[in-house]
Structures are given as C-alpha cells and as structure tokens.
Amino acid sequence: MDFIRRAWISIWAKKPKHFLLMLLIFIIFMFIFIGFAIQDATTKSLDSARKQLGADVSLVVNQKKLMEDAQNGKSIDSIPSLSEEDVQKIANLKQVKEYQMIVDGAAMKGDLTPVKSSSKNSSDSSTMFETTDSSEMPSFVVEGVRESKLETDFVNKDNKLIEGEPITAKDTEPSALIEKSFAEKNKLKVGDTFKLKNEKNKEVSFKVKGIYETSKTVDSQLAAFEIMHPSNKIIVNYKAAEAFGSGGITSATFSLKDPNMINSFISEAQKLTTADDDGYYKFDAKDDAYEQLIGPIQQVGSFSSVIVAITMIAGGLILGLIVLLSIRERKFEMGVLMSLGESKAKIICQFLVEMLIVAVLAFTISVFVAGPAGQAVSDYMVDNQIEKSKEEKQSNQSSSMSFSIGEETTQKTYEPIDKIDVELSSSVLQKVSLLGGLTILLATLIPSLFILRLKPKMLFAQKD
Template structure:
C-alpha cells in the first residue's frame, strides 16, 4: 500500500490522538503567531513614536549627571554653564546621517536705548521686598534685560518648526542673513517704537562690550509667560529674547571672540538612524569629554511613549521561545508514545521490505497534515487572538508604568518647563496587530521546525533497529 494512503488512513483511525495533536498544534501556532504579531506591532509603534518626536539629536551637557555629582559632593545650586568648542564637534556634522545642524549659544545683555517688556508680576516683584522666588544677581554682575540666543538658523529651532515661534514681519535669521542682524519680539518692538531696519545697541553682561545690531525681523511666541522663572527673571520672558548669529554673539559676548556653543541640534535624514548616529558621533568627536556631555534624542519622552509597548514586545518574545520549546517537547512526547504503540505495525512493514525513509515520511505526512489544519485555524483566529493578547498585556503595562520616566535636563528641574513638557507627552496605550505574510511565513518556519524535530527524534530511535528487534522487543 502506498505510504501516502497509509498516512491518511492512520489519521482517520486514530481520531483521539489526531484531535489532541490538532489542539496542541493550534495552541502553539496561535501563541507563536500572536507573539510575532505583537513584536511587529510594537516595532511599528516605536517607529511612529520616533517620527512624532522628530529626527533630532541634541548634543549638550548632561545636567542630570552634573546635579547628581554635585549633590553627592555636598555642593548646592545650579552647575556652571559649560561651552562646547566647535573644533571638537565639527566632524559630527559631516556624518552621512545628518541632514542639517543648528549650533546654539546663549548670553545676556542690557541696553540703554531699548527697554525690556515687563509683566505686571515682574513690576510688582521689583517694587516689593525681595522674596525667595526672586533671582538676585551675584555681586559685580549686572542684572540682564535680554536673553540673546545665538543660532545657525531660526528655521531649524524646534519652536519654529512646531509653530510656537513665528516671524510676523521681516525675515527669520538664517545663514544668509547680513552680519550683526537680530530678530526681536514684536511686543518688544511695539513697546520701544522699533521696526524692521532700525538699529539697536546692546551691551553684554559678561564682557561689558557693546554691539550695534540691525533688526531684520519681528517674531511672535506662543510660549506661556506665567512660569515663576519668567516672573522672577524678566530677561527669560519670550518677549525679551532676541536671536542673533553665533558669530555675532561671540564677537561681543566672549573675551576672545571665539564661537563656543551651549548645545548643538542635529537633524537627521531618517529617525531610524538615531542609534547608529549616536555611536558614530561619539567616534567622530572622540576628543569630547563624553562623561560630561550627552546626545539626547528626546530619549526620556520616547521611553515614556514606548515603555509599555517595549515591555509587551519583550514578554511576547519570551512567549515565542517558551511555547516553541515546550510545545515541541510535548509534541515529541506525544509522537513518541504514538510510535511506541505502532511498533508492531512498523516492524511488520520493515519486514515486508518497506524502506525506513518511507516510514519516516509517513509519520511526517501524518503530522504535517494535522499541522496544516491547525495552521488554517490559527490563521482564521490569529487576528482576534493576537489583538486580545495585545490589549490585555498593554493595559497591564500602562497601569504599572511610572508617570515620570526621568527628570529632564535644562532650566526648571522637576516641575519646570522640561518636566512639564515630558508630562504632556502621552504614553502609547493602543497597538493594532496585523497578520501579514512575513508573520505567517515566520510561524510556518517555526511550526515546520517543531514538527520535523518532534517526528525525527522518536522515529529515529525506533527505526534504527532491525525488524526482528522491533517485533521481539517488549514495552
């Protein structure tokens, strides 16, 4: 009798064992399929989160680490601002992943011809006795009126690309702008009867040097100005912030006129290359003290968004491994018991001259036939099963996730603007799983390997004996 026909009759004759094998293979297939589907959904969600946060990486001082070190040594207060020399980091801008670079520097200034915009709360604070919330300048230093932001191009600033900072008249500061150009807030211009084309004179609070600047644009900011820091220090109010080129800022705000920046924002061509860029940047700028500086790709915000889904993906990966191993062992045990029960049948067939390869082929066909039915059931129910598992696992992880990932660096500390921005970023609480051909092929590969190994080892143990040994051997 043809071994294919024997396989078909064997499946029908052993209905109970066939049903048990079908259930086992269906459970294995469903869990493995769900595991792969969840991992793919998590990967897609992570990519979408990266796109939402943007493909920008900021090189800056690791302020959180600085604060921790100062607290450990018993020091108090904010650490001093550390500048980054352009010579140490220019090579990073030439990396293939980089689309554009924005060098940022900061300074403060006063002016005898331009009055800063003062809010009602600031005026009250100046007229009343100084309290704990008021910033008091060290002896010998002048209280600044304005914040000067040195940039490569305003168009590369996050606030500009996000629409919270706009140029309402004139033009934005770019690399093509004339020397000694400045963009000021429209409210500051209105208070001082200034317009595009006028010249203002600023005096740096650090060097006491002065510089005449020509207004090329008026800006408008929608950033909130009610923060306690803005009330205590008027020069930090968005209306008192000006934008100049880094070269202009260095000319009169530094002793040597050499450009040093407080941070660098790299815009990458593809968010997917952020991890690769970080590694290459550290090699390109090997002279930089990487114990002091860090490359931040909105990592805290990213981790808050994708933290729960990464936990779900990790758990589903473990499920795939455990189910594959445990399912394979259970299936192998079931086939071993079936082979032992069919010892007499196998012995007789071998004695009649049937080839061992055909007997093993018969066992494989029987198991693969059941596995095919199990796969069809898995395919039909996989979408519903994987989505149900995803919803349950993600709901648990979101509930257990902490509401704050890490304290953001920069002005404000806990409760400051950086932390408030982090708190405003929502976690990803939903994932949609899709069963595509890649996932199905992965399940088929895993299932085929499990079936093949489960049949191979038990059958080899029996078929390596000769027919006489098989028929005479006692259970």
C-alpha cells in the first residue's frame, strides 16, 4: 500500500496547489448539493400541496365546454346525465375509499313557507324581480346526496347537524335534512313529513330525518330570491331528488385513499365511463388550485435540475482538465516510479487516492455549508418566481377582462407556496456522494490513462 503513503506525501508537499483543487471540488459539491436539496424540498412541497387540497376527484359538468357551445349557438339542453352504473364501476376501483353522488334540483313553494331575508334592501329587490305572469319561480334548492356527511357544506363545516341522523346510502324512502330556520318557520321536527312540489306540479312526501344549522350567508340582493337563501336548501337522498332535477346524477365525487393516487385513478376511471367522451363532463382534481399553489416552486424545481446538469458537465470537464495538466507536470515522477518497477495501476491508484482525500475534505465542508446556502438560493428563486407570476397574472387579468362575464366568481383562490424548506436528507447525501464520486473518478482516470500509455523512456524525454 505504498501508493497511499506517496499520495499523502504529495498532498503535503504541494499544499497550495491541492488547496485550490479542494476549493474547486468544494464548489462542484456545493452546486450539486444545492440542486438536489432544492429538488428534494420541491418534491415534498408538491406532495404537501396535494395533501392540502385533499384526495377528492369529482366528475362534474365542464362549464367551459357549455359556455363555448352557448357562444357557438349550440343547444345545451340535452346534456346526458351521469350513469349510476358508471359511477359504481369507478367507485369499485382500488384507489377509492368512499364516494358521493349528487343530484341537483329545485322545488316550488307549494304549501311550505320559504325563509326570506329580513333586510330592507332584499325586500326592495324582491319586489323588483316579481314576475308579472302566472309562472312560478322555484323557491327551494333540492340537493340529492348519497351520504350527507360527504356533502360539501358539511365537509367544510358550513353546515352542522344538530338533530336527527344523517342521510346514508341505505336510505331508500324519501328522506330529508332541513335547515333550522326553515324547520321553525314551517313548524317541522324530526320524524314529521312534508311535501315538495316539482315543476310538473307532482308532489313527493319526505320524512324529516335530521335538522342542520348553516353558517352560510349570501349577498342581500341574492337573498331576495328565495331559492338563493341558504336556509331554503333541502338535502335529500339522491334517488328521491331525481324527480326535481334532470332525472339523473349531476356529479360524483370520489375520495381516494392517498392524494398520490390521483393520476392513476383518473387514468383508470376514464376507461370506465363514456360521460367525458363528448367533453361535457370532466374529472376535476382541483387542478387549477394545485397550479396556483405550486406554480412558483415548480419553476424553481426545474431550474435546480438545470443547475445539477450544468455543474456535472462543466465541473467534470474543468476538473478533468486540471488533473490532466497536473499529471503532465509529473511525467518525470511517473517515469522514475515505472523504472523502479511500480505498476501503472498503482500509479493511477496514487492519483485517485490524492483526489479522494481532497474530495472527502471538500465534501465534508460542503455538507455544513450547503444547507444554509441552498435555503438562501431557494428563497431568492421562489420570491423571484412569485413576483413574475403576479406580474403575469395582472397582465392576463387586464387582457382577458372582457371574457370574464359568465365565469364562476366564487371559486376559491389559493396563495402560492412562498417558501420551501431545504434540508440535506439522507437521499440527497447519497445522490451527491455517488455522482460527485463518479465525476472525480472519471476526471482522474481518463487523463491518467491517456498519459500512462507512454513508456518510461518517452516520459523522461518529455519531462520538459
């Protein structure tokens, strides 16, 4: 193992030269560390964003497609309803934990008394919108559900069941959950029955299974319409709601076991239904909200990949060139060693040991410095991307303002993730050590093989 001793002697004898070499390797390791650490932090942030949005995927009407058809003069009255059979097939996929079916409908006033807003503005607005003919406007929203606990307002805790029991998939007879103010207005309690009248004047009897309380409010002008008042929403089992809607399922929501299963679920689910073939239905995994959250950090993650690639290529070439020049300066040393019977393999091993000793020192220092440096770099990059996205958003809003009429304005907006936590995990350490070691190995071996193909006599002759 004499070549190891010679490697230590060479390093000690040429300390300034090896210090500069260590500085170069340190910079290479630093950039690779920063690139991989930011990639790792970005991946974790993407997973966190998806978990924040939940693991729900909805099969809903494509409003954009409807607007396009309406602008083109096409009829949108004959949109097919979702097939319960298709929904059941999708619900049987291994990724699904539970699912919900929704039937949207409306009911006339009949013998019931709707809850009205008490504000003066709404009373004035109500008078303004009264119809002059004999037609009757619906007074109640009828929402059919498979499981009331999965209904959006209950999940968001805008509604709270205060009496009775929730609606479940086992309910076959017409059952309903009514709001507290509506129940008091019509003197209804759990176990009572009431009748709802559809647009065809057909009445359906419902049994009050539960009473809920809502915290939702609407604008006073909207509350002037009885059907828009939150207390006039009646939640029923989806089979009973079909008489008050288009006659079929309006949408379905599937709660998955893991947010990371969303892509595979959508891919498999699309093969089980023809509902989205014509573009009138789509699988919605809150992709717009997801893009709002991850937009800036996604750009940062892509840029960090470029950093790693450039560092590997440029750093490897520069390091290889330095090693080549260093070895050329040591032709006489190599000629003496080979004349004394030292094998070429051991001479190459000596060069490798020298590089590895320097590389280990550089790697150790970079481990302590890369974390804070990577965090500073990521903060700067994320802030820069957020500023760019804000400018683009403002530009898009000003240029597309004329096309915003009729679009949904109640969609929740999300602030983009403005910070990623950079840390050197074990996986990052493994990747950097592997790629860094491979770079140093190639940068040492290739020049060494090029020089050591010469004979000792030729090395002595070329020592100058």
